[in-house]
Amino acid sequence: MPSEYSVPEFQLAACRELLDAHPESLRIREQVEALEEAMPDRPGMVVSFCRTIIETTCKTILTDRGMPVDAGWEAPKLVAEAMKYLNLGPSEDGSVDTKLRNGAESLVRGVNQLISGVVEIRNAHGSAAHGADAYEPLLDSRYAEILARSTDAVVGLLFRTHLQSAKRDPLSRFAYGEHPDFDEYIDNDYGPFEVLDMPLIASEALYRTDFQAYRSALVQFKQEEAAGAADCVAGNAGDD
Incomplete structure (x- = not known):
């Protein structure tokens, strides 16, 4: 782990794991560090970064797969598009475990509901929300922590599945020396x-x-x- 990567009290476990494995992921690193540092005193910042991290993760997956990304796509659409290129329900022999796949797809539907919740709360209470009154009370930090933990789980699911399937299907973008x-x-x-x-x-x-x-x-x-x-x-x- 790079020495400049501080260890705040609040941590995103899955995101940290990915950063350790892929230290070149500077954009996601910047966002994760900012989110961790914002807890619990700046819950609006946390909510805003939740959405940003998910969007960055999905854009990275799509770009790795050589797929075009529409600039107008927001988090729910980006998740749906990224999931098209992830191999859900694989068995050790390369076949598909139907029960595992069905369960994974149910989980994805839950993820999409979660993303919609993140977007809704972000639009209403995030630091980037439009038209908020200057004296409006801040979002309770408990909600921000729930969103942050959920975002961490989403990123872990998406990116780990992406990297696992990439072992069998070389990406459209990878560094020399990975094979x-x-x-x-x-x-x-x-x-x-x-x-x-x-x-x-x-x-x-x-x-x-x-x-x-x-x-x-x-x-x-x-x-x-x-x-x-x-x-x-x-x-x-x-x-x-």
Whole structure:
């Protein structure tokens, strides 16, 4: 964990876990830190950041999947669109557990109701609410904490599911080095190269110069890897 990331009394456990795993997520980090620091004295700020964090999470998922994001979409619509690209109810063997999927979809419907509640309270009591009277009483911090905890649960569900499914379906946006097995496969067959006495690593050169070609080859590599694993399982079953 970076030393500059302070540890306030109030913490969002799921968001913290994601930040630890993905320290480059600076925009979400900024929002999470601001929300944590606002509890419990600035409940209006907390409510506003709840909505912002959910929207940022969904936009990140959609962008990772290469999907366009309409600037006019708000939290409920963003959640609905992001959920289209998340793999709900997977079993260990890659099939779909129907009961788990149905339960997950029910949970998603609850999430959407939660998002609507966040938006409604934010519009009425958030620091960014329009037209609030200067002397209007602040939102009770208990409601702000409930919303913050619920937002943390929503982000945990969405982003963890997103990252889990991304292991099988390489994203449209990812950093070089996230698939070392594939990079090793490329580098063993090509290179090393030198240009003007500068060594070039084949996999990194492909990633930097033609990302789509890199991703296409990665998708094929993952598919062949999965097919090989399935054949191995089938062969072992036949030996029993």
